[in-house]
Amino acid sequence: MARANTERIAKLSDVARAAGVSQGTVSNVFNRPELVREEVRKRVLDIAAGLGYRGPDPRGRLLRAGKVNAIGIATMEPVSYFFTDPYAQEVMAGISEAADAAGAGLSLVSAANAETLAWNIQTAVVDGFILFCIEGGDELVRLTRERQLPFVALALGGDDRTVSAIGIDDAAGARLAAEHLAGLGHRRFAVLSMELDDGRHHGRVTREDIAEALYSSTRERVIGYFEGLARFGIDVDAVPIFETLNDEATVRTAVDALFAAAEPPTALLAQSDRMAVIAMRALQERGLRIPQDVSIVGFDGTPEGAAANPPLTTVVQPMREIGRAAVAAILAPPDGARRQLLPLEFVIRGSTAPPPTGASPNASATSR
Amino acid sequence: MARANTERIAKLSDVARAAGVSQGTVSNVFNRPELVREEVRKRVLDIAAGLGYRGPDPRGRLLRAGKVNAIGIATMEPVSYFFTDPYAQEVMAGISEAADAAGAGLSLVSAANAETLAWNIQTAVVDGFILFCIEGGDELVRLTRERQLPFVALALGGDDRTVSAIGIDDAAGARLAAEHLAGLGHRRFAVLSMELDDGRHHGRVTREDIAEALYSSTRERVIGYFEGLARFGIDVDAVPIFETLNDEATVRTAVDALFAAAEPPTALLAQSDRMAVIAMRALQERGLRIPQDVSIVGFDGTPEGAAANPPLTTVVQPMREIGRAAVAAILAPPDGARRQLLPLEFVIRGSTAPPPTGASPNASATSR
DNA sequence: CCTGTACTTTGAACCGATTCAATCCTACGC
DNA sequence: GCGTAGGATTGAATCGGTTCAAAGTACAGG
16 A cells, blocks of 8 residues: 555566566567467466566667667757748658658757757667758767767758768759749849858858858858859849848848848849748738739748748759658668759749839849 | 678777776766766777777666656657648647757657557657647557556547646637637538548538547537537537548538538638638638638637638637647656646637628528 | 875676577477 | 477576776875
């Protein structure tokens, strides 16, 4: 009656002793029952039940067995990033489908600060890692490398041939977006960029800042935009670039600054759909019509963008595919490091149109 | 040179031997360096590096330490459910915030079939479980109980006082929705319900089907709707109920059936925001205006609903709160089982208005 | 020169299972 | 009655660490 909380949960050896058989037999009863004689099996099971033993503790098994059957997903963003960012959601959906099919579990690894993250990566019980290198990719790779488990990086920039990575050709996608807009006749552009690095910059940034940007997706996309624009003879040095944090506040600030100017842009190049959607709302609140007054193209191809009003023209990444490929890379790691570039697609929807006529009084009137 | 793949990774005892110290000391070097003399620590670290040893393997540590520092999140839906369903996303965001703050990791546990799920729950390396009992809640609870770890159920119906659960008062919320609509003057209603049980039903269902529904949220919400409507003297037996799978196809089918009738409803009671949003789109495609022609109220309070056009009037659940409370329940399990009912809120936005005038030629004209 | 104090290290016992070679039975063929 | 094939059990080693009481060490104080 005196429920002493000293009563530990029974373990395999307790059952063995109580049943008068060896540990090995009890282990077999639970894992390979066909090896144990019917009668013994039943007795062991009964005794186990009586002792409140529900089967082998996974911790013990793990130690012996090696394979954990779980994939760690790591990032330097807070964990909630996986559930709130549309890009992450889609990639995760792809990852979970593949993991499900392979019968593997998923472990989310993240942390408020770098120190905790290091610890979490070090101690995660997984067979491999998928890294979301949205931010601080190199650091993340360094940390994970220590762990000596297979891993693959998503959206990792740079050209480190020693790490496996899956991604897209950011510059090529961006070029498509810029050419589409310039082809429509736009001449006054602005770029809404993602973060350049760990929050050193803010608001308007220069082309040099971009060239030195730590985060390569950001850098590559701007480079792509400018390549595309340059082909149409547009003076890219005059194109303002605003760094945002991909959130409501900073995007609005950027839009406000941009449209307070004497000659606001007629076309916006947004580095993510999320940004584009926020910008569209901000613009509409200012009484501007999209696409009649301002055109905007996003990047990513999230459902959010497709459902926006108007539906967003955007560069769509094969997000689900990326997720699936990542899982495959962990479950059957290739021999050496391998970089995969998945194809992307440019989807024209309702957020882009030719610029308003007579909207460029002093446009440099480059032919066409 | 001959890279024999026999070369196992060095372990703690190898390092100890090579460094000529005890295992305990090496362990301390990595876990409580302040206890080890500078000089020794350095030497051990050097040797470890030489051997390619990166620190203690979590599997070994686990066994000894007990605490895993991870929470399992389980459901009978496919894993991708966590990343694609707006309700789950919000709750998960709450869970991750709380887990992050507590430095705990998250492990997603799910599976295609029940058997695999059982195994996954049995072998997940976690300190406790949070159960999403969207579907098959009782089965999930049964499976988890075996594991003898703290767990808390979300959205669990029934009144099993032996399991900890966190939820809302479904019936009360539904009543609010019904009363709002009836108060506005609507007299012709229809209910879009979630699944009653494991896909036995489909399309239109009867009130008796509901009374026997396995999934209690579904049942409770209908009961709440009817209570609310009854207070306004509305004949609830004449209100059609359509079961949907909370997806595009089944919701559209239901809407089609409903609005093909001679006297289509002027007000829709949807059991989830997702459904409501899909229904709104379907209705708008039919040329019906919301809320002028048809009013609709959702359930949940997801961002999706708030961002819809028009913004959805809905019963909002404190989803983030639910997530946080669940984590708290696992990290500091209460002594006995405990049921928590969190408060909900009714938010009136743009999807509801009085019914179109003259729209109810043969309405039963109940006063008011 | 002896003691007491404060650090460092060591040893050995666990943690909870899995594994597999070796042993033990049984029944069967001859 | 005997050798033996084969299935059922057992024992003991292992997996990779953590922990903590006890043993060492060094040094200041008496």
